[in-house]
Amino acid sequence: MIRSVVRGIGSALPRRIMTNADFEGIVDTSDEWIVQRTGIRQRHIAGDDETTASLGEAAARAALGNAGLTVDDIDLILVATSTPNNTFPATAVDIQNRLGMRHGFAFDMQAVCSGFVYAITTADLYIRGGLAKRVLVIGAETFSRILDWTDRSTCVLFGDGAGALVLEASEGEGTIADRGILASSLRSDGAHKDKLYVDGGPGTSGKVGHLRMEGREVFKHAVGMITDVIEAAYAGAGVTSDDIDWFVPHQANKRIIDASAKKLGIAEEKVVTTVHLHGNTSAASVPLALSVAVADGRIKKGDLVLLEAMGGGFTWGAVILRW
Numbered sequence: 269m270i271r272s273v274v275r276g277i278g279s280a281l282p283r284r285i286m287t288n289a290d291f292e293g294i295v296d297t298s299d300e301w302i303v304q305r306t307g308i309r310q311r312h313i314a315g316d317d318e319t320t321a322s323l324g325e326a327a328a329r330a331a332l333g334n335a336g337l338t339v340d341d342i343d344l345i346l347v348a349t350s351t352p353n354n355t356f357p358a359t360a361v362d363i364q365n366r367l368g369m370r371h372g373f374a375f376d377m378q379a380v381c382s383g384f385v386y387a388i389t390t391a392d393l394y395i396r397g398g399l400a401k402r403v404l405v406i407g408a409e410t411f412s413r414i415l416d417w418t419d420r421s422t423c424v425l426f427g428d429g430a431g432a433l434v435l436e437a438s439e440g441e442g443t444i445a446d447r448g449i450l451a452s453s454l455r456s457d458g459a460h461k462d463k464l465y466v467d468g469g470p471g472t473s474g475k476v477g478h479l480r481m482e483g484r485e486v487f488k489h490a491v492g493m494i495t496d497v498i499e500a501a502y503a504g505a506g507v508t509s510d511d512i513d514w515f516v517p518h519q520a521n522k523r524i525i526d527a528s529a530k531k532l533g534i535a536e537e538k539v540v541t542t543v544h545l546h547g548n549t550s551a552a553s554v555p556l557a558l559s560v561a562v563a564d565g566r567i568k569k570g571d572l573v574l575l576e577a578m579g580g581g582f583t584w585g586a587v588i589l590r591w
């Protein structure tokens with residue numbers, strides 16, 4: 269049985285760090301309000317020379333280095349992003365070109381903050397379907413470029429960055445103890461599309477537009493949707509919360525993360541939280557959090573890892589993998 273196994277991981281963050289205190293001269297807010305409501309203390313913001321494609325390229329190079337591979341070994345590049353460099357071509361082909369890769373194929377996926385969970389699930393299907401042996405799965409965003417910097421209810425929440433995994437085909441028994449992706453569960457419901465959206469685009473205003481969010485409405489739905497889709501992934505993998513070594517949720521808000529872990533019965537020590545460092549980096553948040561927990565030695569080969577995300581659409585999903 270073919271499984272998709274993580275071979276390498278990497279990440280990249282813009283040079284500039286913006287703290288909560290840095291917002292105090294821009295909008296009517298405070299460090300205390302931001303920390304209390306969200307857990308965010310700082311975020312990285314892209315400079316003029318930093319783009320979704322350049323951050324994605326840097327994360328991809330780091331993941332390839334970590335895997336001990338080159339682009340020659342990759343068949344497919346999948347980029348999860350809602351902030352592509354251009355409307356088209358896909359940021360994935362831009363990154364393919366930056367990496368000097370002249371074979372294989374590359375495309376973008378757009379599921380907002382759930383993008384990485386959607387992309388890793390898609391990569392797994394390409395691998396198990398035999399269309400690719402090794403896939404670079406990248407989550408890369410520059411949300412700072414779609415924020416309304418006069419709207420205090422949204423501009424303090426987001427940050428920029430990128431994370432990447434190399435997934436590769438591995439032949440094995442396919443037991444619960446074997447490494448690789450064990451199960452995924454994806455959902456969306458467009459009835460919620462106006463609760464979190466960008467008020468522009470090529471098909472509407474012709475301009476890029478700004479992020480708009482009914483924060484309280486998103487909050488109200490988040491924990492229920494997240495825990496439902498995780499229960500579905502548990503059923504697919506044949507595991508429960510007791511089996512999980514590390515819970516790596518989408519990093520939007522510490523209160524949502526804590527409430528989801530509590531509802532699932534996952535101990536606080538097993539939850540990887542980076543929202544205080546990165547803010548909400550949308551499709552980059554899960555691979556960035558994974559990178560931190562792998563680099564500091566928490567996540568080790570053989571650990572059972574639960575990934576989860578929820579975002580605009582709404583979209584939501586969960587993945588269970590043996591690292």
Ligand code: ACO
Nearest residue numbers: 297301305380381420421424483484486487520521579580
């Ligand atoms: N500083 C100070 N005050 C603020 C700020 C700020 N930055 N932002 C809003 N406020 C004020 C509001 O104006 C309001 O004031 P009022 O009572 O005088 O009207 C008050 O704070 C409370 O506002 P709420 O929106 O009710 O605050 P809430 O407790 O809901 O927190 C938050 C807001 C943090 C956005 C929360 O609703 C949340 O986290 N929602 C979920 C967001 C999320 O998880 N998104 C994930 C998906 S992201 C994606 O897919 C791209």
